[in-house]
Amino acid sequence: MRQATVYIDTAALQYNLNRVKQLAPNAKVVSMVKANAYGHGVKDCLAALSSTDAFGVACLEEALEIRELGYTQPITLIEGVFSSDEMAQVLEKDIEVVIHHQAQLNWLREYKDQYIAKNLKVWVKLNSGMNRLGFKVPEIIEVINSLKAEGFTCVLAMHFANADSDQHPLNEQQKNQFLQVKAACEPVMGSCCNSAAIFKWPELNFDFVRPGIMLYGASPFADKSVKELNLKPVMTFTAEIIALNHIQAGESVGYGSTFTAETEMDIAIVSIGYGDGYPRAFPKQNYVSINGTLTCVIGRVAMDMIAIDVTGINAPLGTVIELWGKDRLVDEVAEANGTIGYELLCRMSARPIRKKI
Ligand SMILES: Cc1ncc(COP(=O)(O)O)c(C=O)c1O
Structure with missing residues (x-):
């Protein structure tokens, strides 16, 4: 599933x-x-x-x-x-x-x-x-x-x-x-x-x-994080690695081939996309968290999948990736996306599984 x-x-x-x-x-x-x-x-x-x-x-x-x-x-x-x-x-x-x-x-x-x-x-x-x-x-x-x-x-x-x-x-x-x-x-x-x-x-x-x-648990201020405001993020949005690829310098990734590797690298495909509410447009570099380690999202966000750089990171199939939550704040993802945390939260789609913790 x-x-x-x-x-x-x-x-x-x-x-x-x-x-x-x-x-x-x-x-x-x-x-x-x-x-x-x-x-x-x-x-x-x-x-x-x-x-x-x-x-x-x-x-x-x-x-x-x-x-x-x-x-x-x-x-x-x-x-x-x-x-x-x-x-x-x-x-x-x-x-x-x-x-x-x-x-x-x-x-x-x-x-x-x-x-x-x-x-x-x-x-x-x-x-x-x-x-x-x-x-x-x-x-x-x-x-x-x-x-x-x-x-x-x-x-x-x-x-x-x-x-x-x-x-x-x-x-x-x-x-x-x-x-x-x-x-x-x-x-x-x-x-x-x-x-x-x-x-x-x-x-x-x-x-x-x-x-x-x-x-x-998101910030109303562009210049103050929820940590500084002593608030706790309520939503954590995660997905899993479903494929791993080793690519060579000069190979590209994803729709439009917008990312081209400069050196050989390990990439992981994560089953998340704009069909789930993860935004597509990133005017600035975006990151996800793997057990607290931030790594780059590369290439375009598709409806169901993204690619991330896992070079040098221990991230086998099934590894859980935090798209936003406690390590990668929704406000940081929003900033890279040119919007505010309010919008990303409100436009979550009905597709992800929902769990109360
Ligand atoms: C009339 C009114 N009051 C309060 C709020 C809550 O604002 P915030 O989410 O910035 O706390 C809103 C949000 O749009 C609003 O429209």
Whole structure:
């Protein structure tokens, strides 16, 4: 059987959740489990995150899956509902909505009495400069204050566009607008911190923090590794050597013959490829780990196979190769691929075997 495998370390997930709680001791934690828990598999992750206060997802379908699995914590739909009809299901399953435009406000008001009777919070989104979702200042002040007057319990919500950057001028603008709106709507709960902001701005933790990537043990920062952040990688992605070749100088490897050996070398073929979620494009040299020793990936990544250099390495058939995990971090693979760890994790395919450890 083909051995491409994704291991999910649930103890690491719990460890990372505890890191969030250490960093934001006074806030409730809304664990972001959208996109199948960032590609980790929502079922296993929910079990490991059972001590979280709430979950955050992108759409009703993701929220319903959580309810079907039996979890009763509050769930926030971070894009809100997409139609008035979805409000009925939201109410039936005790799901909370973000409101980011006028039509959603109208749909919420159609269900006002039931929503309030269920003690569900309304998350009202501020657009403070990211220009994706939300009401701008001063409209949002009016929206929150009128919702409060109607009996709704509101959370002022915002998302930073550059929380991973120390210098970006938009950070100050976003912080200031959030504080301005909060002051104008008091008493109101607040939530604006994703992983990067949890690390950087403890003074902005307010009532709810919304960690995503840090829970999964990848870094929200380009210049800080998970080791420096004291987080543990949750996913380990492995495959096995299924063939060994000795090649001479001048021989090439793989599709397009993009790699040509300069000297004779031993190469191994590993049964992993873009059909499994391993990326194809590597503008920079990429590496895999063999029992902690890093070695080069050579030639093109195919749908089902890659080639690696095993010259001078004891790596017989069946040797397990770590594509990413604890020795070769997903963020390092992402960097060589010209992307971020978030993307590689989220686009894991359904083909690898999945195991919980
Ligand atoms: C509204 C919102 N909050 C929180 C998060 C979590 O962000 P991160 O994974 O960077 O912690 C996301 C992720 O995209 C988001 O969209």
